Amino acid sequence: MANTVSVPTPRPGAPAGRHEPQARSQERRDHRAALFFILPALLGFAVFYLWPTIRGVYLSFTDYSLLAPPEWAGAANYVKLIGDGSFWRSLAVTLEYVVINISVQTIVAIVLAVMMHRLTKSSFLRGVLLLPYLVASVVVALVWYWMADYTLGVVNQVIGWIGLEPLGFFGEEHLVIPTIALVNVWKHMGYTALLIFAGLQAIPRSLYEAASVDGSTEWRSFWRITLPLLRPVLAMVLVITVIGSFQIFDTVAVTTQGGPADASKVIYYYIFEKAFSQFDFGYASAMGVALIAILAGVSLLQMRLLRAGESDLS
Amino acid sequence: MTAISMPSAKTAVARPAARQGRRTRIGRIAAWVVLWIFVLLTLFPFYWMLRTSLSNNRMLFSDPSSWLPVAPTLGGYERVFGLATIQEAQAQGGSGASISFWLYLRNSVIVATVITIGQVFFSAMAAYAFARLRWPGRDKVFFLFLTALMVPPIFIHLPNFELMKNMGLLNTFAGIVLPYLFMTPFAVFFLRQFFLNVSREVEEAAMLDGAGYPRIFFRLILPMSAAPIATLAILTYINSWNEYFWPLLVTDPTNDDVRVLTVALGVFKSQTPQGSPDWAGLMAATLVAALPVLVLFAAFGKRIVNSIQFSGLK
Numbered sequence: 001m002a003n004t005v006s007v008p009t010p011r012p013g014a015p016a017g018r019h020e021p022q023a024r025s026q027e028r029r030d031h032r033a034a035l036f037f038i039l040p041a042l043l044g045f046a047v048f049y050l051w052p053t054i055r056g057v058y059l060s061f062t063d064y065s066l067l068a069p070p071e072w073a074g075a076a077n078y079v080k081l082i083g084d085g086s087f088w089r090s091l092a093v094t095l096e097y098v099v100i101n102i103s104v105q106t107i108v109a110i111v112l113a114v115m116m117h118r119l120t121k122s123s124f125l126r127g128v129l130l131l132p133y134l135v136a137s138v139v140v141a142l143v144w145y146w147m148a149d150y151t152l153g154v155v156n157q158v159i160g161w162i163g164l165e166p167l168g169f170f171g172e173e174h175l176v177i178p179t180i181a182l183v184n185v186w187k188h189m190g191y192t193a194l195l196i197f198a199g200l201q202a203i204p205r206s207l208y209e210a211a212s213v214d215g216s217t218e219w220r221s222f223w224r225i226t227l228p229l230l231r232p233v234l235a236m237v238l239v240i241t242v243i244g245s246f247q248i249f250d251t252v253a254v255t256t257q258g259g260p261a262d263a264s265k266v267i268y269y270y271i272f273e274k275a276f277s278q279f280d281f282g283y284a285s286a287m288g289v290a291l292i293a294i295l296a297g298v299s300l301l302q303m304r305l306l307r308a309g310e311s312d313l314s
Numbered sequence: 315m316t317a318i319s320m321p322s323a324k325t326a327v328a329r330p331a332a333r334q335g336r337r338t339r340i341g342r343i344a345a346w347v348v349l350w351i352f353v354l355l356t357l358f359p360f361y362w363m364l365r366t367s368l369s370n371n372r373m374l375f376s377d378p379s380s381w382l383p384v385a386p387t388l389g390g391y392e393r394v395f396g397l398a399t400i401q402e403a404q405a406q407g408g409s410g411a412s413i414s415f416w417l418y419l420r421n422s423v424i425v426a427t428v429i430t431i432g433q434v435f436f437s438a439m440a441a442y443a444f445a446r447l448r449w450p451g452r453d454k455v456f457f458l459f460l461t462a463l464m465v466p467p468i469f470i471h472l473p474n475f476e477l478m479k480n481m482g483l484l485n486t487f488a489g490i491v492l493p494y495l496f497m498t499p500f501a502v503f504f505l506r507q508f509f510l511n512v513s514r515e516v517e518e519a520a521m522l523d524g525a526g527y528p529r530i531f532f533r534l535i536l537p538m539s540a541a542p543i544a545t546l547a548i549l550t551y552i553n554s555w556n557e558y559f560w561p562l563l564v565t566d567p568t569n570d571d572v573r574v575l576t577v578a579l580g581v582f583k584s585q586t587p588q589g590s591p592d593w594a595g596l597m598a599a600t601l602v603a604a605l606p607v608l609v610l611f612a613a614f615g616k617r618i619v620n621s622i623q624f625s626g627l628k
Contacts, residue, residue, distance in 0.1 A: 027448075033527035034449035041440030042455070044496020049462045052473035059473065066476065108352075115349045119342065127615040128353055130622070131360070134611055136556035138576045139604045142583060143359045146366065146593055154362060157379035190356065191622065198623040218341060247466055250558045254580045271468055276563065281472060288469035295466065 060285035070282065077286035087287065089262065090270040091294075093177060097266060098245045100181035105241065106234075108185065109192035114222060116193065117200040118208075126197070129190030137187065137250035144183040145170060145255045170255055173263035180251050180264060192241055199233025200226065235306035239299050246295060267291060360604075367391065367598035371407030374593060390598035408592045415602060417570065418578040422555060422603075425490050425574055429554040432495035434547045438539075440497055441505035442531050446517070459499045467559065475563050487572050489564040494554060501546060504621075508542040509535060545621045548614050552607050575603040 060077055062070035081087055116126060132140060148155045148169035156166035169179040203226065211221045249268040252258060258265035258273070265273075267287070275284035366374070370385035377384050389406040392398040394415045398408070443449070444456055474493055483489035512535060520530050536543065558576040565573055567581065582599055586592045611618065 029526075030447055031449050034443045034447040034452075036528070037439040037443035037447065037531070038449070038455075040436040041497035041502060044436065044493075045459065045462070045499075047477075048474060048493040048496070049465075049470060049499075050458070052470040052477070053462075053465055055473040055476075056469050066479065111348070112352060115345050119345055119349065123616050123619055125349070125353065127611070127619050129356055130615075130619055131608075131611060132356060134552055134556075134607050134618070135604050136558065136576050136607070138556075138558050138579050139600050140359075142579060142596060142600050143363050145583075146597060147359060147362060149593075152374055152378045152593070154379060186355070186359075189352075194619065194622050218338065243464075247468070249468070253558070253562070254583060268466075268468055275472055275475075281476070285469070285472055288466065288472065291466055292464075292469060296464065299464075 056285050056288055059282055060289045062282045064281040064285075065279045066281060067279075073282060077283050078290075080283065081286055081290060086262070086265075086270065087267075087290075090265050090267045093262075093264065094246060094248070094266045094268075096177050097181050097248055098242060100178055101184055101245050101248075102238070102242055104182065105185045105189055105192055106238065108189045109196055109237075110230075110234075112189065112193035113196035113200055114226060116197050118218065126190075126194060130194060131190065132187045133191035135187075137184075138254050140183065140187045141251040141254045144179075144186070148179060171260060173260055176256055176260065176264045180248070180255070183251060184245075184248065188241070188244075192237060195237045195240075196230065196233065199230055199237070202233075203229045231306060235302060238306065239302050242298060242302065243295055246291070246298075360608075363597050363601050363604075366593055367601050369594050371592050371594035372405070374407075390592075390594035391602075393592070393595045394599045394602060406594070407590060408595050413578075413582060413599075414570070415575070415578065415599060418573055418575045419602065421487075421572055422575040422606075424487060425561070426551050426554040428487070428491050429494045430547050430551045432491070433498060433501055433550050433554075434543060436496045437498070437501035437546075438505050438536065438543060439531070440502050441509050442535055444502065445506045445509035446535075447527065459502060463499050471560060471563055474560075478564050484564055485566050485569050485572060490561050490572060490574070493560065494557075498550075501550065504546055505539070505542065508539050512538055541617075542621075545614075545617050548610055548618060549621065552610060555606060579603055 059070060061073060061075070063073040063076070064070035112129060147153050150156060150166055150168050150171060153169075155169070159166060167175060169175050207225050207229075208221055211225060216224070247268055248266050249272065252264050252266055252269050253272070256264045258269050271284050271287045271291070274280045274287065365381070365383050367390045368383035368386050368388070370387045370389060373385040387406065389398060389402070389408070393403045393406070393408040394413060396414055396416070398406075444452065470493075478484055478489040478492075483492070516534060516538075517530055520534055525533070556576060557574075558580070561574045562577050562580070565577060570578070570581075573581070579596075579599055583591075583596060586596065
């Protein structure tokens, strides 16, 4: 993949034109300049991204509590992982979150994006809808924690007006994950809509005009033009949002801390707990590796299913 | 193209034109209504934050669904900034525990500012090297940067935590800032896209005048790309302001010297008594934490919207 964009570089020793020595000194100057420009970022990347990744994989094969040096443990952490009910439980909880979060969010975002596309060019509206995305997830979590409070929360006041009993959104096992999933739909719907909207703008308006001349309704144009042509963009958006969704942490950490009764203990929170409450870095790393594998698998599957690379437009 | 071929509607052109026109109009009105419901849904929690923060916490229960602040007071803000005496705080339903949000506000400003300056500057240098200079291994390194986006942050955080601990940088600004100071893959991609589009002629002209790469970068590329660089700086500032997980890891819960606002919010929430939380104070704190983002948004909203539309899928 990387090779497709490579720029031909004159090889040292190959005939490089009229003034060979000059070209070579030019090339050396180029390399020196490149080194100067890339060095800080490369250093940061190597120390804080690349090395930790390698180190993390190594740690996943060790027994490590931070106090003594890591001890090689072979595949012990992975064996433990397979038999760890809490791990599977946390995966199931995360999956429930991802399914609710992504399905609602994607549908809402498509609706919003189509309305932005077909109704108005107002960038003010787009901006307002983006606002929750820009606010810290901690802030979002706390505001909704308050609004969904059992006794004083405004959401339960509204539910009371309709004549229903109040709901313990963050306090009941079967409600806590749907609640957190919807809170993050609120946070991300405008952002996702904006990404889809960007894809919509690539669809030529002439197609809609032609369809409308032929007597097609908006509804029909949506199913026959918008959705099929949007598929590659939608696939990309889904890959991005699903990966993000699996990494749910902040909302859980400030509101329920995994409770009640581990009903909201998502995989990220479980890893965090293992590493920083129980200082089992080896095991936490092994779960991290498992998470990477899951994310890679899910992304590949999505790309396959949605045939992300192909476009109907060409 | 097959998906969009419309069944020819020539036979039905004359009859339903008027009815269809009316139906379209009703459909459009309905769509506008839905859009505005989403806008209200987006804005309401912000209003509720403000309304609650200006209420007297002791009195909140008396009228939980009041549109206006209940027994309006600035007490919530006074508690947050440590301006209220313990008696005053407790009279209004605060915990009376001393909170120093000035300190956390200052810390957040320091962290976000330092990260923004470093990350944008070093990423710009790297982006220039990727976009314009020739050096061996360039495309491979770029590909490596790309893949780093696939690794979940928590996996990288574990070894990075270990590193910070070994270097004695826990509970320091350096510990919070370092991993983000030199680059993020996103920042490099973002700027590379723009640098690729800067006209080569200008650069070549400067080179004929004897300017070296550093001079071209500082005197030409940076000024010509001022707009995208400013946009990236705004996005970086917002992101680092909102970051919760990493600052939570590298700072001790007992030590608040370098605690940032997002972490402080979580601590504040967990400190308030379970039975009768200080909602007014908590919402005041939340609003203070969200304020810089709201201000940046008010000033640069359009720019942020455009940049996300532009960069989201690249």
